[in-house]
Amino acid sequence: MSLRLKRIGSLALLMVFILILLSANYNCAIAQEKDGKTTPKKEKSVTPLVTFVEIGSVNCIPCRAMQPIMKAVEEEFGEQVKVVFHDVWTPKGKMDAAKYNIRVIPTQVFLDKDGEEYFRHEGYYPKADVVKVLKMQGVK
Numbered sequence: 444m445s446l447r448l449k450r451i452g453s454l455a456l457l458m459v460f461i462l463i464l465l466s467a468n469y470n471c472a473i474a475q476e477k478d479g480k481t482t483p484k485k486e487k488s489v490t491p492l493v494t495f496v497e498i499g500s501v502n503c504i505p506c507r508a509m510q511p512i513m514k515a516v517e518e519e520f521g522e523q524v525k526v527v528f529h530d531v532w533t534p535k536g537k538m539d540a541a542k543y544n545i546r547v548i549p550t551q552v553f554l555d556k557d558g559e560e561y562f563r564h565e566g567y568y569p570k571a572d573v574v575k576v577l578k579m580q581g582v583k
Contacts, residue, residue, distance in 0.1 A: 491525040492556050493580045495573070498540055499549035500532045505567045506549040512570045516577070523582045555580055 497513055499506030517526045529539035531548055543552050546565065553562040553576050562576045 489522040490556055492523050492582050493577050494525045494527060494554040494558070495577070496527045496529065496543065496552040496554065497549060498529045498531060498536075498543055498545050498552065500530050500536075502532060503548055508567055509549050509551075512568070512573060515570060516573060520577065520582055524577060551576075553577070553580075 495513070495516060497506075497509055499509060501507065513526045513528065516524055530536040531540040531545065543550070549565075549567065551564045551568050551573070552560055555561050562579065564572075564576075
């Protein structure tokens with residue numbers, strides 16, 4: 444029994460040591476940022492050509508079918524397209540649905556680089572059709 448207690452004590456001591464090291468590294472990084480000695484890389488701000496707004500719900504079958512399409516669009520077009528999802532069955536999502544005058548879900552709203560709506564579709568929308576709408580604004 445005492446061997447078991449020694450092992451548990453050793454393990455606890457090792458965990459405390461690791462936490463102290465992690466804490467020291469974290470505090471050091473914060474101190475460097477405050478002193479201005481380290482400058483984080485500035486990410487360049489790129490304005491997307493299109494904002495693809497998907498309004499639906501995670502509990503809706505056609506809406507869930509749109510999830511892989513949204514992910515594929517994000518991966519394929521990168522910074523050219525901003526993909527946004529609003530779940531209408533949440534308090535914030537209900538406000539977003541009202542903002543876009545949603546009648547059915549899923550609904551896809553496409554905004555140009557100035558934030559103006561240039562296309563809308565209600566229901567499931569295949570990826571090939573989504574891509575055609577994106578290319579209307581010069582997405583490559």
